[in-house]
Every structure is written in C-alpha cells, then in structure tokens.
Amino acid sequence: MKQRYERPLIRKLNAGPLNKFGSRSEAQAVTHVDGAAVEDLLAEFGSPLFVLSEKQLRRNYQQAVRAFRTRYPRVQFAWSYKTNYLNAVCRVFHQEGAWAEVVSGFEYQKALLNGVPGPQILFNGPGKSRAELQLAAENDSVIHLDHFDELYELLGLAEGLARRPRVAVRVNLDAGVYPQWDRFGFNLENGQAWNAISRIVASGRLELVGLHCHIGTFMLSTKPYGVAAQKLADLAWSCLTQLNTPIQYLDLGGGFPSTNTLKGAYLPGTDTAPSLDEFAEVIADTLHRAGFRPEELPLLILEAGRVLVDDAGYLLGTVLATKRLADGRRATILDFGVNLLFTSFWYDHRISPAGEFSHHTEDTVLFGPMCMNIDQLRESVNLPLLNRGDQVVVHKVGAYNMTQWMQFISLRPAIVLLDAQGRPHRIRQAETVEYLQQLEEVPGHLLPAAVAPTRPATAE
Amino acid sequence: MPSTPANTPLRLLALAVLRSYSLIFFSQHRGFAALLLLLSFANPGAGAAGLTAALLAAGGAWLLGFDREVLKTGAYSFNALLVGLALGTFYEPGWAYGLVLLVGALLALLLTVALGGWLGPRGLPPLSVPFLGVIWLLTPAAEQFHALALNERGIYWLNEMYAVGGEPLLQLIHWLNGWQLPLMPDTYLRALSSVFFQDSPLVGLLMALGLLWHSRIAFSLSVVAFLGAYAFGMATGVYQDGAINHYILGANYIMAAVAVGGVFVIPSAASYLWALLSVPVTAVLVAGLGSLLARLGLPAFSLPFCLTSQLFLYVLLLRVDSRWLPLTPIQRYSPERNLYAFTNDRERLQSQLYVHLSLPFLGEWQVTQGYDGAPTHQGEWAQALDFMLLDAEGRSYRGAGQNLADFYCYNKPVLAPADGTVVEVVSHIDDNPVGQVNTRQNWGNTVVLQHAPGLYSKVSHLRPHSSPVKPGDLVRRGELLGACGNSGRSPEPHLHFQVQATPYIGSRTLAYPLAYYLSGPAVRTFQVPAEGESVQNLPLNPLLRLAFELPPGYRLDVCDADNPAAPPQRWEVFTDAYNKTYLYCHRTGAVAYFERSLAAFSFTAFYGDESSWLYLFYRAAYRVLLSYLPGPELPDTFPLTLLRSPVLKWAQDFAAPFVRFVHPTFALRYHGADDPYHPRRLQLSSRAELRYFGRTRVLQTTDIELVHGALAGLRVQLPHQSSPLRLVCQPVA
Numbered sequence A: 001m002k003q004r005y006e007r008p009l010i011r012k013l014n015a016g017p018l019n020k021f022g023s024r025s026e027a028q029a030v031t032h033v034d035g036a037a038v039e040d041l042l043a044e045f046g047s048p049l050f051v052l053s054e055k056q057l058r059r060n061y062q063q064a065v066r067a068f069r070t071r072y073p074r075v076q077f078a079w080s081y082k083t084n085y086l087n088a089v090c091r092v093f094h095q096e097g098a099w100a101e102v103v104s105g106f107e108y109q110k111a112l113l114n115g116v117p118g119p120q121i122l123f124n125g126p127g128k129s130r131a132e133l134q135l136a137a138e139n140d141s142v143i144h145l146d147h148f149d150e151l152y153e154l155l156g157l158a159e160g161l162a163r164r165p166r167v168a169v170r171v172n173l174d175a176g177v178y179p180q181w182d183r184f185g186f187n188l189e190n191g192q193a194w195n196a197i198s199r200i201v202a203s204g205r206l207e208l209v210g211l212h213c214h215i216g217t218f219m220l221s222t223k224p225y226g227v228a229a230q231k232l233a234d235l236a237w238s239c240l241t242q243l244n245t246p247i248q249y250l251d252l253g254g255g256f257p258s259t260n261t262l263k264g265a266y267l268p269g270t271d272t273a274p275s276l277d278e279f280a281e282v283i284a285d286t287l288h289r290a291g292f293r294p295e296e297l298p299l300l301i302l303e304a305g306r307v308l309v310d311d312a313g314y315l316l317g318t319v320l321a322t323k324r325l326a327d328g329r330r331a332t333i334l335d336f337g338v339n340l341l342f343t344s345f346w347y348d349h350r351i352s353p354a355g356e357f358s359h360h361t362e363d364t365v366l367f368g369p370m371c372m373n374i375d376q377l378r379e380s381v382n383l384p385l386l387n388r389g390d391q392v393v394v395h396k397v398g399a400y401n402m403t404q405w406m407q408f409i410s411l412r413p414a415i416v417l418l419d420a421q422g423r424p425h426r427i428r429q430a431e432t433v434e435y436l437q438q439l440e441e442v443p444g445h446l447l448p449a450a451v452a453p454t455r456p457a458t459a460e
Numbered sequence B: 001m002p003s004t005p006a007n008t009p010l011r012l013l014a015l016a017v018l019r020s021y022s023l024i025f026f027s028q029h030r031g032f033a034a035l036l037l038l039l040s041f042a043n044p045g046a047g048a049a050g051l052t053a054a055l056l057a058a059g060g061a062w063l064l065g066f067d068r069e070v071l072k073t074g075a076y077s078f079n080a081l082l083v084g085l086a087l088g089t090f091y092e093p094g095w096a097y098g099l100v101l102l103v104g105a106l107l108a109l110l111l112t113v114a115l116g117g118w119l120g121p122r123g124l125p126p127l128s129v130p131f132l133g134v135i136w137l138l139t140p141a142a143e144q145f146h147a148l149a150l151n152e153r154g155i156y157w158l159n160e161m162y163a164v165g166g167e168p169l170l171q172l173i174h175w176l177n178g179w180q181l182p183l184m185p186d187t188y189l190r191a192l193s194s195v196f197f198q199d200s201p202l203v204g205l206l207m208a209l210g211l212l213w214h215s216r217i218a219f220s221l222s223v224v225a226f227l228g229a230y231a232f233g234m235a236t237g238v239y240q241d242g243a244i245n246h247y248i249l250g251a252n253y254i255m256a257a258v259a260v261g262g263v264f265v266i267p268s269a270a271s272y273l274w275a276l277l278s279v280p281v282t283a284v285l286v287a288g289l290g291s292l293l294a295r296l297g298l299p300a301f302s303l304p305f306c307l308t309s310q311l312f313l314y315v316l317l318l319r320v321d322s323r324w325l326p327l328t329p330i331q332r333y334s335p336e337r338n339l340y341a342f343t344n345d346r347e348r349l350q351s352q353l354y355v356h357l358s359l360p361f362l363g364e365w366q367v368t369q370g371y372d373g374a375p376t377h378q379g380e381w382a383q384a385l386d387f388m389l390l391d392a393e394g395r396s397y398r399g400a401g402q403n404l405a406d407f408y409c410y411n412k413p414v415l416a417p418a419d420g421t422v423v424e425v426v427s428h429i430d431d432n433p434v435g436q437v438n439t440r441q442n443w444g445n446t447v448v449l450q451h452a453p454g455l456y457s458k459v460s461h462l463r464p465h466s467s468p469v470k471p472g473d474l475v476r477r478g479e480l481l482g483a484c485g486n487s488g489r490s491p492e493p494h495l496h497f498q499v500q501a502t503p504y505i506g507s508r509t510l511a512y513p514l515a516y517y518l519s520g521p522a523v524r525t526f527q528v529p530a531e532g533e534s535v536q537n538l539p540l541n542p543l544l545r546l547a548f549e550l551p552p553g554y555r556l557d558v559c560d561a562d563n564p565a566a567p568p569q570r571w572e573v574f575t576d577a578y579n580k581t582y583l584y585c586h587r588t589g590a591v592a593y594f595e596r597s598l599a600a601f602s603f604t605a606f607y608g609d610e611s612s613w614l615y616l617f618y619r620a621a622y623r624v625l626l627s628y629l630p631g632p633e634l635p636d637t638f639p640l641t642l643l644r645s646p647v648l649k650w651a652q653d654f655a656a657p658f659v660r661f662v663h664p665t666f667a668l669r670y671h672g673a674d675d676p677y678h679p680r681r682l683q684l685s686s687r688a689e690l691r692y693f694g695r696t697r698v699l700q701t702t703d704i705e706l707v708h709g710a711l712a713g714l715r716v717q718l719p720h721q722s723s724p725l726r727l728v729c730q731p732v733a
Helices: A038-045 A054-069 A087-096 A105-113 A130-138 A148-158 A192-203 A223-243 A276-288 A306-312 A433-437 B009-023 B030-040 B044-063 B068-072 B078-090 B095-122 B129-142 B157-178 B183-196 B201-214 B216-236 B252-263 B269-296 B303-317 B335-352 B542-547 B613-620 B646-655
Strands: A049-053 A075-080 A099-102 A121-123 A142-145 A166-172 A207-213 A249-251 A299-302 A313-324 A330-334 A351-353 A361-367 A376-384 A391-394 A415-418 A424-428 B365-369 B384-388 B413-415 B420-426 B445-452 B455-462 B480-483 B495-500 B514-519 B522-527 B534-537 B555-560 B569-575 B581-585 B591-596 B600-607 B623-625 B634-637 B662-671 B681-692 B695-707 B710-717 B725-732
Touching (some): A038 A049, A038 A391, A038 A424, A049 A306, A049 A424, A054 A075, A054 A087, A054 A276, A054 A299, A054 A415, A087 A099, A087 A105, A099 A105, A105 A121, A105 A130, A121 A130, A130 A142, A130 A148, A142 A148, A142 A207, A148 A192, A166 A223, A192 A207, A192 A223, A207 A223, A223 A249, A223 A276, A276 A299, B009 B030, B009 B044, B009 B068, B009 B078, B030 B183, B030 B201, B044 B068, B044 B078, B044 B095, B078 B095, B095 B129, B129 B303, B183 B201, B183 B216, B183 B252, B201 B216, B216 B252, B216 B269, B216 B335, B216 B646, B252 B269, B252 B303, B252 B335, B269 B303, B335 B634, B445 B480, B455 B480, B542 B681, B542 B695, B542 B710, B569 B613, B591 B613, B600 B613, B613 B681, B613 B710, B613 B725, B623 B634, B623 B662, B646 B662
Parallel strands (some): A049 A415, A075 A099, A075 A299, A099 A121, A142 A166, A166 A207, A330 A361
Antiparallel strands (some): A313 A391, A351 A391, A361 A376, A415 A424, B365 B384, B365 B534, B384 B495, B413 B480, B455 B495, B514 B522, B555 B569, B555 B725, B569 B581, B581 B591, B591 B600, B695 B710, B710 B725
C-alpha cells in the first residue's frame, strides 16, 4: 500500500515515562467489546455507534444490590431514568428488580410503558404539572414533594381523590458538601422540612411514606452520606415519636461516582472514586446505629444511576482526518462530537484505538465533526498516530450521554445492546432526515405556491 | 373458655357420666358411650347400679370441686361405674346393697383421685386399679354384711328376660342362642362382654361394633391381642382340650394390648409388636395372679391388664432414646387422633421444639462447608456451617483476590441469630493475609451467645476489633456482633457458625436447625442448609405480620357479603391456661387453636362445628409464612382428621399405623401486593386437597384478602357449591 505523505515536522522531544521497550504507549488496542468486534459493529450499524453491554449492566446492578443488601436488610434500587432512559436499558434494570425514579411527566410515561407498576415509580423533581401529579396519584406512585407550591397543589388535588396520594419529602441538608444542593426540596436545618412534614401529616389528605435527600453528584467522599443518613434517620425518628407517623423508607438518592476521571483531576478516577461498597458501608452502618429495632429498620432506597450504567456504555467512532494546528500540535478529527459525547465537558474520557497502531505516540487534540469551536473532546491526549479511517473506542459513556445528546448539526447515531452472549441488538435506530422532518410544520405561506398568489389589485 | 351453655353443671355431669362408659375403652366417643350405656342394661340390675354409681361419683367430684375438665372426660367416675356394675351383677338389690353401692362409688372416686395424684406425676394412669381396690375391700367385708344377698339372677336370667320383654324377647334370645358361632369369634365376643361382667356373644358383638365405630386401630389391636392370646394359650396348653374359658382368656389381653399398642403409645408397626409382646405377659399374670388371689378369696378381674399396661408404659418412660415407640404426648382419647396429630405435629410444629435461629448475616450467602464438611467440619466439630458471598460467576472476590478487601464477604456485618446474652468475646486476633492460616488461635475472633439454658451459638473468624458487644450484653436478633474477617484458621474471609450446648470456644458442636430461610427461591423451615446452597433470611412483611398478629381480645365480625341481613359470626381471640391462643366463634362454639412465631402463623387444631365459617378459615389459612413470596406455592400437610369420606377414612385408619395412602395437603400462594415492602393490600390463595392413589380431590379453595394490616375478607369455593361464599371481616372495636 502506498504510504500517505505527511509533511515533516520538527517538534520538541517529549520522551514521556520510559519503560524497557522505550517510550512505548500504554494504550492497548480495544478490538472487541464484550466479544463483538468493533469493526463488525461499525460495519453493520454505521459509525459512530453507541454500544451497551447487557452483561455489564446486570453485573453492576447485582454488585450494587449485593453491596447494600449484605449490609442492610431492606434495600431497593430505583433506576434513575434521566441517566439513561433507553427502554432496553430500563428494562434490563427492571428485570433485575429495580424500581423507577423519574423526574418528569415524560419519564413517568416511559416508566409506565416499560411495565413498571405505579407504586414502584418514585416521582421526583421540581417541575411536575397538575396533570402529572394527578396521574401519579391515580397510579399510586410516590410523589417526592419539592416545594410548598407543589404541596399546596397536591393538597388541593387530593380532595377529589378516593385514595390518599402517597408522598415523600425531598429534604436538602448540610452534609458538609460544597456547594450545598439547597435548590431541591425543603431545607432541613432551617425547619422548612419539618414544617412541610407537619403540614402533610396534619392535613390528613396525604400519606407520608418516605424521606428523600440527594446530597450531590459524583461524590468522591463517603462521609457526607453518613451525615445525610444520620440526619434523615433522626428526622424519621421525629416523625414517629412526635407525629406518630412511621416512615416507611429513607431515600438516600444517588450521586455515586463512576470510575471516569474528572477534568482537572490529578489521579485517574479508578484510583480516586470510592467503590459502592464503601458508600454502602457508611450508610448501612449509620442506619444500624440510628436506634431502630432490627425488624423495624426503614426500607433504604437508592437512586443510583451513573455508577450502574457508565462503564457499560461505549462509543465507537472513526477518524475523519488528522491535521496540525498553528502551534504544531497534532489534531485528530473524529466523526462524533460533543453533541453526542456530552460528558466530555466533565470527564477526560479514556479513548482507545480499535485496531493495530504504531508504537509512536503523540499528544493530540481530539475534535468532533461539528463546525463549531466548542466541539473538542479531549484537549490533549497521548495517543498513537491515528489515520483517517482508523476506529476508536470511547469508554464509560453509558451515563447521561444517551439522554443529554443533541441533534445538532449532525444526526444522532444508532445504539446497540450486546446481550449476555455478545450478540448485538439494535435498541435505537439512527436518526434520519425523515424522522426530524416529521415533527416540523411549515406555515402555508412558506410552501411553494401551487397557484400564483393573487397580486393585490392596484389602482391603475 | 368463655362461659357457654356447654358448661352448665347439668350438662357437665351428663357428659361425665356418659363418657365414664366409653372411657373404659379409652374413648370419648359419645355414640360408643351411649351404646355401652345401653349394653350395660342387658343386665338391668347391673346397668342401673353402674349408672347410679357413676352419677354418684361424678356428682361427688363436682361437689368436692375437682377439675371440671378432667371430670368431663369421665376419668373420675368410670371406676365407680365399674364398681356399680360389679356390685349390681353379684348382689341382690336392697337397702344394705344401696348403702354398699354408695360407699363403693365414693370410695372409687376417692381412690381414683388419690391414686391419680400419686401416679400422675410419674406419668402413669391409674387405669382401673381404684375399682380393684374397692372390690377387694368390699368383697371380704361383704361376707360380714349379712343383709347383703348374693344375686342368683345370673343363673335364672331367662326368667328375668321373660319378666322384662315377655314372649317376644324370649324368642329372640332363643333365636340368638340358636346361633352357633365358631369357637374363636364366640370366645372373643364373650371376652369383650366380660368387661361389663356379662357373658353374651350378642353384647360382645355390639361392643365390638362400637369399638370399631370408635376406633379402627383399637379394634384391630383387640383382634390381634385375642389371636395372640389364643395362640399362646394353645402353645402352652393353659386351656386343655380346646376348652377355652373366656373368663380366663378374658378381656385383660384385649384391654392391655389396646392400652400399650394404641392409647399410651403412638400406634405403629412397632406398637403392634409391643402389644403382641404384652399378651404372654398378661397371660402369665392372669394365670399366676388368678390362683394367688383365689387363695385370698379375691377376684383378679382387671388386675393383669392394669399391671401389664403400667409395666409396659413405665419402662418406655425410663428410656433414653425414644425414636421407637414414642409415647402419646397429649391424650386425645382415640388412637387415630393420637397418631394423626403426632405425625402432623412432628412435621409441622417443630417451631415449638426449637429456639428460632436466623442466619447470622444479611443478604444471600452460600454455604461453602456444611455439616460433616471435608476440610475442617470433622469429629466433634462436624455440625458447623461456613458461609461466603459469591457473585454470579461463582467467585468470592473481585479483582485479583490478593487483598482481604477484595473478598465480597470481608467486613460484612455478622448478626445475632436470635435474642441472647453475650457470654464470650474474642476480638484481638489479627486477620491472616489471604492464603495463610493461624492454627494456634484456630477459632480467631469469636462471639458466643447464650439463647437458652444449654443452647449457645458461636460465630468465628471475625475481623479484629469489629465486635461492638462485650460479655454480659443482651442482644436482640439481628443486632450486630461484628464483621466477617479472616482471623484464626481461615485462609480466606468466611463466616463460621455453629450451635453448641456449652459456652466455651472450642465446644463440640450440636446439630440444630435454622428456623426459616430461603434456599434460592425455596422456603425451608427447621432444616440445616447443605453445602452449596445459597441461603438468606426470609424478608418479613409488615402487612402479613400485622394481619396475623391476632392478639388476645381481638374480635372480628364475619358477614356473608351476599346476604348482609344474616347475622355476623363473631370470632374472638382467647388464651387458655397453657398460654395457647385460639380463635373462638361465638355463634357456633367452634375453636381453632393457632400459633404465631416471628415468621409464621399456623393453625394447630380445630374443635367443633365443621359447618362454621371458622372451619373454612382454619382450612384456608392453615399455615401462612409472614413473608411476601410471590411465585411458588408453599405446601403443608393437614392432619388426616380432615378426611370425610367414611370408606376412605376407615380404610386409612386400619392401615394408618403401617402406611399412609391418603394425603390431605395444603398449598398457599401469595400475590397481588401493591408494594412488596409495605403493601397495603395483598392476597393469599390457598387450596386444601386430598391426594390418594394418584388422584387429587380439591376440598376448598380460598382467596384471603388482606387490607391495611387486617384480614378483610375471604372468598371460599367449596367443590359442591356453584358460587363462592364471600365473607367480609370487620374488626370490632
């Protein structure tokens, strides 16, 4: 094969850490995902392509359940829909026993369509319409109240209902996390939460079943969960002793980190993120010591999202071009950009070549295909020299990307799920122009004229 | 028991007198009793004297304030009845005779109470010893009572019959006497009739039929004993020239065999052998005592039976190992009932035998070494369990497994298996690195709990300094004892659990079952998990717990939903003197005993009207695990008393000591919970069935509706009814 010509370049020697093979890259070719060849997947479903591993999804879920259930007797996970609400993904988790945690009417509908029984849907979030509240109440789902206006709305609504709607109170509290997430729910320390709880109980129209908090996201310390669990348990204890209202469950929310590396982190995420076991240890330990009788311990609900799905997702793509920037840095242009890989704003994603590569490596900027300056996937990553047509694998992209991706400039690609045997199943088709067009409506006057518009009569 | 018309003094006395008759045959069967009462009047004078004596004794027992429940069984009066029958048979009526009867009846009562008080604590029944005492006291004395005349009616009894029944009765008797029964049945029947001091194959036949009506097992035992005695007699030549005297053969063999083979011992093939073994002993006693007592001028009567029975019972009481020939724990006055209740209790009511132990951890663990496990559960320490956590791929660790923390079970909480007192804590021994063992301090960090006198449990190989408890602490089931570690003889983190009878670390182990647990999806009760089983504790359900709490004083009105005008049947929970709880139906007087433990609700017995709704509920909620387990059916076994078909029932009764071919079964399914953790409503669907010869007949299917922590309704479908019976339950404030 004729070698492609590349203009010679003088650059500063950057030896990097040496090993006995010289400055050979640590990068390893990832030719297969769960036994399926990257090359074949891209050939069959097109490039770029999101790939999810069912095996990993299940393994993650089972590990998470084991981490908590071997430490605490009654634990239930509620799958955080916003993290990834692809039906196939949700159903894998529901099959494993997860409930649904939704934060909008649309997600609520999706959960119902995925066959989740109404009572097993937790309806969170600050933006629930009256109609959505009504639907949730009729389906006997638990409504996690976020603010007083919602409480009043629901109190009004409950008057006309045969059955008391079940509610939980979203509490925000000082767990030592900065910045404190005080925009969701009722504040604990200033008495707002107790006020809300008292009103709910006093009204007699709502059934208070749970307390909920969610102290942050991508938490790299376990301690705040202990503080939060303690505060929620104390609050539940007060409900029991002062209001004679036993609390059925404590919902500690989510926020557990995956092993992705945050931008600006000194060490990789695999070294810094505490495992779910460590979080479970702190939470369970705190609740065991909170004073409940062993058989009366409240149910512990967790809304883990990212930690369950992130490392089960891969983004496969293809190099479109390479170029030199003005300062001599190498740039590689890939066929997916930040419109698909939203999380590249947060993480330094690990990216592996999917095929054989030279042992020479060079720091390179990874750009997406957008005609937009922000479309930069990695500012600088040490990679082998990739050429047009080479395929790459981005790791740990399962969380948020398939919900926060945008149809911007380019269309969104297909998603496949690799089942336990590594067989690919397409779970979302690639978008087409027709798909996009069908929602659009063009006012009549912008349509091509079937008849020549009548010219206004002019005085002659 | 609440006061009901059932317990008026008159009814009490009537029952006591009536049952005095059947109790002679260890029965409470009222029909049998009535038949015996009737038969006693085959000799009218004796019948009247027996009835009078029984009445006197029962009345005396009532006036003297003896236990009403015992009185009701006839236990205080049957000896007086025998005394009356004997006196009536042998003496002519008259004033002196009446006086002697009065004295005899009261003496029989006093001796019964006194002897019962002396023998009772030794586990022995007085049998008819009081009757013998009275007769032996009266017989020599009577010789000096010159006003007392011997009865000659026994000789001229046909005159008597003519006086009572005239010509027709006489002809009937002639016709009956024309019956030439073969020697063997004739002797058998005459022997039976001799219990009432009579000598009539007809009375014997009716008695035999009555005995058969009361109990197939007792009847078959009587036949077995008779045949045994016959054979023994033939072999030893006691009865020369085939002239078998029924008085010699007597009822002693029969009664002793029934007592030791079916009444005081649970009927079985072994008990039949035991009964057969009693026959030669009785024969020796009959021959020996007969001639011995004759010198004193005393009749032996039932003395051989009493001695044989008590001897055979007492030696069984002194055994160490009672696997064979188990004694009747609670006398139900029917060999069948005793047997069925015993086998059923053995299967079902183990909860009463054991301290309920839970698994000492949370979540699903695998048994990696069971009882008599290969590496270390050997010899005196064989009855121990090792547990580890494994993932779906069967690995016990993540990553390389180089560090203790890589092991799934490492540092997981270890919990108290039941309430108890901490008697020993060791927590200073370091964890071993993976792959190394500490054979010097082989148990590692350990906590020993005492749950009951002589019952200790031990968890070992804990992580150092992970135990928050110290000796003397009281812990509740499920409280933290420490964390799983790798101290002691443990190459990789695991949990060692054993039960022992002594409080020391290193005590020998004791085989002891775990109360309730899940093995995979299957429920296990009072078993020991085997190696390789994945086990976890039953998740208890608050709604089921609440709905089947049924505290004493709880009342429930049950109405027919399709017939709201009909009066409700009220059920109420009571506690008896033995702290057993039962549901009592105020309308029908039916009683259903139940037992409630931490994890299960079960009915243990039902007495009373089987057309009551309570009986339907008894069959519907026979056993309910207080855990929501949708999916597989939970099976259980009813006692055979559920069987109604007379042919099948009698056939099974005859065969029962040897083989069971009818199986009344119960199956329960849980479904319809709106929330698996805190359901406000859920349904139990149960099925009561009869299985025999590969056939299955449904007796009752029921849907039980539970709403908001209470029993809300029942939907009962009986096979012969076209539409289900819908019952609504409302708690009464």
